[in-house]
Amino acid sequence: MTAEAPVVLRMRGVRKHFGATAALDGVDLEVRRGEVHALLGENGAGKSTLMKILAGAHTPDEGSMELDGRAYAPRGTQEAARLGVAMVYQELNLAPDLTVEDNVMLGRERGSVGFVRRSDARPRIREALALLGRSEIDPRERVAALAPAARQVVEIARALVFEARVVILDEPTSSLTREDAERLFAAVDRLRQSGVAVVYISHFLEEVVRVAQRYTVLRDGRSVGGGATDGTPISSMVEQMAGRKLEEFFPKTPHQAGEVVLDVRGLAGVRMPREATLALRRGEIFGIAGLVGAGRTELLRSLFGLDGVRKGDVQIRGETARASSSRDRLAQGMGLVPEDRKHEGLALALSIAVNTTLSNLKPLASWGFVSSSRQEGATRRWIERLGIRCRGPEQVVGELSGGNQQKVAIARLLHHDASILLFDEPTRGIDVGAKVEIYKALGELAAAGKSILVVSSYLPELFGICDRLAVMHRGVLGAARPIAEWTELEVLDEAIRGDGARRAAAGEEARP
Amino acid sequence: MTAEKPGSARRLMTLVGPFLGLLGVIAFFALVAPEGFLSVYNFKTVATQTVIVGLGAIGMTFVIVSGGIDLSIGSVIALSSVACALSLRAGQPPVAAALLGVLTGMICGFVNGLLVTTLRIIPFIVTLGMLGAARGLAKWLAGEQKIDAPAGWLADVMTKAPEPAWLTVSPGVWVMAALAALAAIVLRRTIFGIYTFAIGSSEATAVLCGVPVRRTKIQIYTLCGLFAGLAGVLQFGRLTVGDPTTAMGKELDVIAAVVIGGASLNGGSGTILGSMVGAFLMSFLANGCNLAGVPNYVQEILIGVIIVAAVALDSLRQRKK
Numbered sequence: 001m002t003a004e005a006p007v008v009l010r011m012r013g014v015r016k017h018f019g020a021t022a023a024l025d026g027v028d029l030e031v032r033r034g035e036v037h038a039l040l041g042e043n044g045a046g047k048s049t050l051m052k053i054l055a056g057a058h059t060p061d062e063g064s065m066e067l068d069g070r071a072y073a074p075r076g077t078q079e080a081a082r083l084g085v086a087m088v089y090q091e092l093n094l095a096p097d098l099t100v101e102d103n104v105m106l107g108r109e110r111g112s113v114g115f116v117r118r119s120d121a122r123p124r125i126r127e128a129l130a131l132l133g134r135s136e137i138d139p140r141e142r143v144a145a146l147a148p149a150a151r152q153v154v155e156i157a158r159a160l161v162f163e164a165r166v167v168i169l170d171e172p173t174s175s176l177t178r179e180d181a182e183r184l185f186a187a188v189d190r191l192r193q194s195g196v197a198v199v200y201i202s203h204f205l206e207e208v209v210r211v212a213q214r215y216t217v218l219r220d221g222r223s224v225g226g227g228a229t230d231g232t233p234i235s236s237m238v239e240q241m242a243g244r245k246l247e248e249f250f251p252k253t254p255h256q257a258g259e260v261v262l263d264v265r266g267l268a269g270v271r272m273p274r275e276a277t278l279a280l281r282r283g284e285i286f287g288i289a290g291l292v293g294a295g296r297t298e299l300l301r302s303l304f305g306l307d308g309v310r311k312g313d314v315q316i317r318g319e320t321a322r323a324s325s326s327r328d329r330l331a332q333g334m335g336l337v338p339e340d341r342k343h344e345g346l347a348l349a350l351s352i353a354v355n356t357t358l359s360n361l362k363p364l365a366s367w368g369f370v371s372s373s374r375q376e377g378a379t380r381r382w383i384e385r386l387g388i389r390c391r392g393p394e395q396v397v398g399e400l401s402g403g404n405q406q407k408v409a410i411a412r413l414l415h416h417d418a419s420i421l422l423f424d425e426p427t428r429g430i431d432v433g434a435k436v437e438i439y440k441a442l443g444e445l446a447a448a449g450k451s452i453l454v455v456s457s458y459l460p461e462l463f464g465i466c467d468r469l470a471v472m473h474r475g476v477l478g479a480a481r482p483i484a485e486w487t488e489l490e491v492l493d494e495a496i497r498g499d500g501a502r503r504a505a506a507g508e509e510a511r512p
Numbered sequence: 513m514t515a516e517k518p519g520s521a522r523r524l525m526t527l528v529g530p531f532l533g534l535l536g537v538i539a540f541f542a543l544v545a546p547e548g549f550l551s552v553y554n555f556k557t558v559a560t561q562t563v564i565v566g567l568g569a570i571g572m573t574f575v576i577v578s579g580g581i582d583l584s585i586g587s588v589i590a591l592s593s594v595a596c597a598l599s600l601r602a603g604q605p606p607v608a609a610a611l612l613g614v615l616t617g618m619i620c621g622f623v624n625g626l627l628v629t630t631l632r633i634i635p636f637i638v639t640l641g642m643l644g645a646a647r648g649l650a651k652w653l654a655g656e657q658k659i660d661a662p663a664g665w666l667a668d669v670m671t672k673a674p675e676p677a678w679l680t681v682s683p684g685v686w687v688m689a690a691l692a693a694l695a696a697i698v699l700r701r702t703i704f705g706i707y708t709f710a711i712g713s714s715e716a717t718a719v720l721c722g723v724p725v726r727r728t729k730i731q732i733y734t735l736c737g738l739f740a741g742l743a744g745v746l747q748f749g750r751l752t753v754g755d756p757t758t759a760m761g762k763e764l765d766v767i768a769a770v771v772i773g774g775a776s777l778n779g780g781s782g783t784i785l786g787s788m789v790g791a792f793l794m795s796f797l798a799n800g801c802n803l804a805g806v807p808n809y810v811q812e813i814l815i816g817v818i819i820v821a822a823v824a825l826d827s828l829r830q831r832k833k
Contacts, residue, residue: 306719306720325722326719326720326721326722327722327724329722330721330722331722336720340716343714343716343717344717345717345720346717347709347710347713347714347717347718347780348713349713349714349780349781350709350710350713354706354709354710355717358706358710358721358723359720359721359722361703361706365702365703368702368703368704369697369702370701370702370703370706372701412721
């Protein structure tokens with residue numbers, strides 16, 4: 001049936017550059033009427049850029065788009081919505097204090113003299129909710145009172161009420177329970193049957209196979225494959241997603257792992273992680289892979305005392321380190337470079353000197369007065385050591401490029417003389433040249449006897465720099481293995497399905 | 513040091529605007545109200561009138577740089593002037609009375625800081641509460657009356673004819689200048705000052721870097737209370753009565769002074785010198801309006817317009833970045 005259905009949305013050779021980086025480098029996509037079309041790809045493959053182009057938030061540099069056979073070039077999200085392309089974002093776009101119907105109509109209220117006439121829209125909203133199989137949702141309910149799954153349905157209903165022809169769902173199940181996900185699948189299926197084309201983005205491939213009829217794989221900004229989901233094994237999808245050669249940009253500094261310096265047993269956070277056990281050695285780079293939302297960031301934050309710890313045991317250099325604050329952890333020689341550089345990692349409005357020395361001002365001060373010459377001297381040393389390109393220690397960090405900002409964050413750990421370094425997505429959003437320099441710096445730090453824990457969603461990077469690797473799946477950290485014993489395929493598979501399948505295949509009873 | 517723009521030079525650049533504003537106000541009134549405005553005597557008067565707002569602005573600069581706000585300054589000034597007067601009436605020497613006034617302010621600030629950090633209520637609400645509570649307490653303690661008390665040498669601190677004559681301006685002005693200089697160094701060069709900037713610039717980063725955020729915030733509000741308390745003592749010296757209704761709405765003048773001086777209400781930027789320029793601008797404005805015969809209510813409208821304009825300028829500056 002789908003084979004005969006007309007193409008609703010067609011993209012040809014779409015390209016999009018941000019500065020020097022190509023986010024999309026030639027994407028073809030065909031979505032037919034009444035189908036769920038899955039968009040697959042690793043983090044950074046270009047899915048979100050593609051979606052934003054579809055939803056009118058970005059305009060493509062090159063390439064053509066057609067909607068129902070007519071040229072489609074929305075100049076903004078409003079226009080895209082008017083033309084019938086609706087986007088349901090991962091972080092839901094609802095005002096929690098408004099009612100369901102007010103949310104659905106938000107920005108498109110019809111009324112007289114400024115008064116909203118709710119009675120007009122209500123039947124249509126009820127109809128949409130019923131079509132999605134969720135007629136029990138009351139349009140007059142406040143959105144805050146709804147479960148996450150119901151909120152998602154409200155977003156989809158919004159698209160239906162305004163007669164969207166293409167609905168884009170971005171990781172719709174990432175925050176849903178199993179049962180809620182099931183109900184969502186049912187709603188998506190009804191949506192499809194009503195003739196709407198659904199673009200479905202998800203990491204969970206089992207889900208994709210169940211929900212979608214066809215799929216397209218993005219890799220490095222290009223569409224590299226696709227077809228019918230029926231009869232395509234998951235493993236072949238994974239191969240298409242991962243199938244890239246390991247780029248040769250991982251400078252290796254030889255380093256030798258020594259004694260265990262950080263021993264974590266059964267660590268559980270308030271919500272995430274659910275269970276994490278790992279042993280980090282001196283002079284070692286230990287990688288943690290996993291999907292976004294698997295609990296990797298939370299693991300680092302609980303280790304560093306920023307998030308609460310529910311249970312588990314953390315030993316630093318053989319001594320039990322009680323659940324504590326980041327202040328204590330810094331004193332114990334641990335440092336964290338968080339994922340969110342702009343809001344947490346750095347104080348962008350302040351100088352390089354302040355950012356570098358903030359966690360360890362005491363040695364630069366006497367009687368509480370910080371010597372500016374000593375502060376600048378210390379900062380200059382790290383600027384030279386790490387090759388931070390800047391005008392000098394007094395330059396404001398916000399003016400630096402992403403890569404140089406990241407180096408300032410690393411400089412802070414070095415100035416603090418931390419020996420256990422936690423990195424969350426250390427190369428996210430920085431250009432290739434700067435990435436290589438960060439990899440080089442990490443290798444040199446390990447060679448100097450520091451212990452490094454790296455969370456990354458970019459597999460080639462983990463394979464390029466790590467000595468050992470473990471995968472996190474829905475809050476549980478799997479067993480670590482030397483990097484040589486992993487393949488990218490295995491990592492992706494474990495990230496998506498957990499290590500249960502592998503363990504069963506190996507005939508293991510439980511993790512050692 | 514040659515290629516880069518040093519931090520101090522950059523900070524001076526941000527002071528150009530406030531200085532031009534100040535010169536503009538002076539030039540304007542020199543034209544509009546020529547009689548007496550441009551006299552040495554009048555400038556001395558303005559300097560003395562600046563002391564209360566200026567002292568408040570020193571403390572407020574710390575609070576605003578840390579990303580907070582203190583709305584209780586006017587009420588705390590009144591409370592500490594009442595405390596000072598009561599102590600004098602009870603026969604305490606002026607030194608003890610002055611210290612009690614300062615201490616009163618510090619306690620108010622400490623309570624503000626404690627509530628902001630432990631109850632995690634935004635500073636706007638906490639200090640709004642203090643604005644009411646301190647004013648009420650002042651009226652209660654004073655029995656809703658002005659309190660006459662032997663001011664002793666405290667009355668000389670704010671006199672326009674200081675002894676010895678080489679002081680030129682009242683001792684209060686010198687106190688303000690000295691404390692402003694000290695505060696500028698503290699804000700720029702001490703660990704406490706750097707922590708203040710770090711918290712205001714990005715609290716998450718401060719936490720990440722092990723900055724004792726709670727302790728520092730309590731210190732900041734206590735410091736602001738200290739300056740409000742001192743302003744209250746000098747206000748008593750000026751009026752020679754403890755007046756529970758004094759300095760009503762002064763917090764707005766103080767906040768305006770700091771914002772005019774280039775501090776961002778988002779935190780993370782601000783200078784003591786800028787705040788002082790802002791305080792003088794506010795005083796010249798009030799003084800000029802008086803000499804030109806502009807009614808009080810027009811001044812109030814002007815202050816409102818200036819606050820909004822200064823913040824709008826600040827947000828324009830931020831956007832350009």
